[in-house]
Amino acid sequence: MLTIKNLHAQINGKEILRGIDLNIRAGEVHAIMGPNGSGKSTLAQLLAGREGYQVSAGSVDYLGRDLLAMMPEERAREGVFLAFQYPVEIPGVSNALFLKTSLNSIRKHHGLTELDAMDFLHLLRDKMKLVGMDESFLSRAVNEGFSGGEKKRNEILQLAVLEPRLAILDETDSGLDIDALKLIADGINGMRNPERAIVLVTHYQRLLNYIVPDVVHVLSQGRIVKSGGAELALELEQHGYGWVEAEYAARNAAQER
Amino acid sequence: MNLQQDSRQNIEPEHVPLPGHDVPWVVRARQSAFERFAAHGFPTRREEEWKYTDVSAIGKRASLKPAPPDPTSDAAALILFRDSGHLMVFVDGHYSGELSAAGELPAGVRLASLADMLNEAADLPEAFFDQLHEHTIFAALNNAFATGGAVLNLAPGTVLDAPVYLLFIASGQGAAIYPRNIVIAGEGASATVIEHYLGVIDAHNFTDVVTQISLGAGAQLQHCKLVQEGSGAFHVAGIHAEQAADSRFVSHSFVLGGRLTRNDITSSLNEPGCLCTLNGLYLLDGKQHVDHHTRIDHIAPSGISREYYRGIMNGESRGVFNGKLLVHPGAVKTDAHQANHNLLLSRQACVDTKPQLEILADDVKCTHGATVGQLNDDSLFYLRSRGVDAALARSLLIYGFANDIIEKVGVPDLRARIRHLVLERLPQGGQIKVML
Numbered sequence: 037m038l039t040i041k042n043l044h045a046q047i048n049g050k051e052i053l054r055g056i057d058l059n060i061r062a063g064e065v066h067a068i069m070g071p072n073g074s075g076k077s078t079l080a081q082l083l084a085g086r087e088g089y090q091v092s093a094g095s096v097d098y099l100g101r102d103l104l105a106m107m108p109e110e111r112a113r114e115g116v117f118l119a120f121q122y123p124v125e126i127p128g129v130s131n132a133l134f135l136k137t138s139l140n141s142i143r144k145h146h147g148l149t150e151l152d153a154m155d156f157l158h159l160l161r162d163k164m165k166l167v168g169m170d171e172s173f174l175s176r177a178v179n180e181g182f183s184g185g186e187k188k189r190n191e192i193l194q195l196a197v198l199e200p201r202l203a204i205l206d207e208t209d210s211g212l213d214i215d216a217l218k219l220i221a222d223g224i225n226g227m228r229n230p231e232r233a234i235v236l237v238t239h240y241q242r243l244l245n246y247i248v249p250d251v252v253h254v255l256s257q258g259r260i261v262k263s264g265g266a267e268l269a270l271e272l273e274q275h276g277y278g279w280v281e282a283e284y285a286a287r288n289a290a291q292e293r
Numbered sequence: 294m295n296l297q298q299d300s301r302q303n304i305e306p307e308h309v310p311l312p313g314h315d316v317p318w319v320v321r322a323r324q325s326a327f328e329r330f331a332a333h334g335f336p337t338r339r340e341e342e343w344k345y346t347d348v349s350a351i352g353k354r355a356s357l358k359p360a361p362p363d364p365t366s367d368a369a370a371l372i373l374f375r376d377s378g379h380l381m382v383f384v385d386g387h388y389s390g391e392l393s394a395a396g397e398l399p400a401g402v403r404l405a406s407l408a409d410m411l412n413e414a415a416d417l418p419e420a421f422f423d424q425l426h427e428h429t430i431f432a433a434l435n436n437a438f439a440t441g442g443a444v445l446n447l448a449p450g451t452v453l454d455a456p457v458y459l460l461f462i463a464s465g466q467g468a469a470i471y472p473r474n475i476v477i478a479g480e481g482a483s484a485t486v487i488e489h490y491l492g493v494i495d496a497h498n499f500t501d502v503v504t505q506i507s508l509g510a511g512a513q514l515q516h517c518k519l520v521q522e523g524s525g526a527f528h529v530a531g532i533h534a535e536q537a538a539d540s541r542f543v544s545h546s547f548v549l550g551g552r553l554t555r556n557d558i559t560s561s562l563n564e565p566g567c568l569c570t571l572n573g574l575y576l577l578d579g580k581q582h583v584d585h586h587t588r589i590d591h592i593a594p595s596g597i598s599r600e601y602y603r604g605i606m607n608g609e610s611r612g613v614f615n616g617k618l619l620v621h622p623g624a625v626k627t628d629a630h631q632a633n634h635n636l637l638l639s640r641q642a643c644v645d646t647k648p649q650l651e652i653l654a655d656d657v658k659c660t661h662g663a664t665v666g667q668l669n670d671d672s673l674f675y676l677r678s679r680g681v682d683a684a685l686a687r688s689l690l691i692y693g694f695a696n697d698i699i700e701k702v703g704v705p706d707l708r709a710r711i712r713h714l715v716l717e718r719l720p721q722g723g724q725i726k727v728m729l
Binding site for chain 1: 669670671672674675676677678679680681682683685686689690692693694695696697700724725728729
């Protein structure tokens, strides 16, 4: 579904991604872990189409198309979804209007009829139950005055309503207490299916207790330095990132010799 | 200067048929107001209060002579909310009994046109005509020529549930329109008044309106004003409230149309425990110019005032916001907050925003903030990342910015109407409208 080859990217001349290779198939859940500043969020935002990054080398293929050539809205319509680390507040625009505008933009793109008010409300009620959100959130402005946990839950609600092919979740677990974390994990697990790929970008192993990934990657200084199964996350939790980085450096040195 | 076009002889009040022409105090008040105007003329930009707004075009483009009643005007087509509230329609400043539908009013509530009120109870408006000497030269002009407008008198304790809807239609004959409104709310009375100014599309009339509001102890008034004048029209207005103890005054000012609009909105919190809220939104395009000058006087202790104004400027338009807040000696425990946020959508558009706080009492809490900016890139990206195209995302953000103010209006019909009017002005507003 998603094939990233030798991706290099800079912000204001500073190289953040230094040769990423990644292959994600439909039905898989990947976790991308790594220390602060390793480039995790940059990768997530770049895939969603955020401006301000200069791609200096490499390619990203999404379902046979050049993802980097697509506008952010085009990516979303073709099924790419990013759950933001810091969800943005949109004052004056209700959550319901926001979700409706977004869902109908995507449906229109696929030649589907736009949902009317009643159908939309039914759909929304079901999905809100799924993520344990109160209906009062529909009439509130997008993320405005929401607590950290409510904002994250709102991202998962959008995920559930928009049903993307590729969901990238950027630090969705940060700032959540254990109950909220379980709830969100349940929501995400409910979205797992053979047609969909999920990428969890996270700093901690905690979330992975509830959502067991198929593959875990360690990102460090803009490169994937190690990939493994779910057990890799546990090792990282116990021993930190230092040993992975040391191992990678030794391997590189050996190759150079 | 303005008298050159309309020769003085031609527009002197005694030569124009005006309401109250047989009431001695009215004749005297008109004449002295006219003398004051004739001696002073329109203000120039050298005057601090008119620094950003040039009114010299008014005298050049529009006549100052009050528009005559025009029975052939097809104004009925413009009436929007016939079924809601107590409707009074004024065409070119003249009351139209035919188009109005004041409906049933509870005992103790009197709603009449200014002309009728001058015939029936001429002493009631007298104090209000006298009060105006401290206000602008436009108020003097209105004193001289006021033709119509509504007088709402609420006896103590009366509550008017449905809004009083005052619709002022400019038929486009290019003359001057001088409405005068007076609202008197007795102790504990409450009401909502809507003033809607609607001009035919290319009208270039001049409207000079004054609304005076007197709130007794514990009285409540919600005042909503919507300016949708024609593209060449000039609109200058004063809304002046006087508040007694524990009264609540809420003012909403929406300006969506007109060539030049100037709203002076003032309230004086004369006794303890008053609440005053001034909200406003101006949405401008082309060469539109809109100036809000607000002034809140905290004279007595424990008053609360809130002011939220927002502007959206496109094209070569210009917005002006001047928010004066005066906390007089002794007005302790005053709690005041003022905010003016502006969105500039084009390089040629501009805004002048000026908070002006003078605090002469201790133990007060006064805060203010003003911003001028463009649409936020993070918000745009957030919407686009959800499949919304860039143009629709921009319209949605502008709508949201405006909607924060629209939501404060306590009249559902009007709120919906203003939302639609704002959306009609946005490039992708049509798409948003169907999803509301």
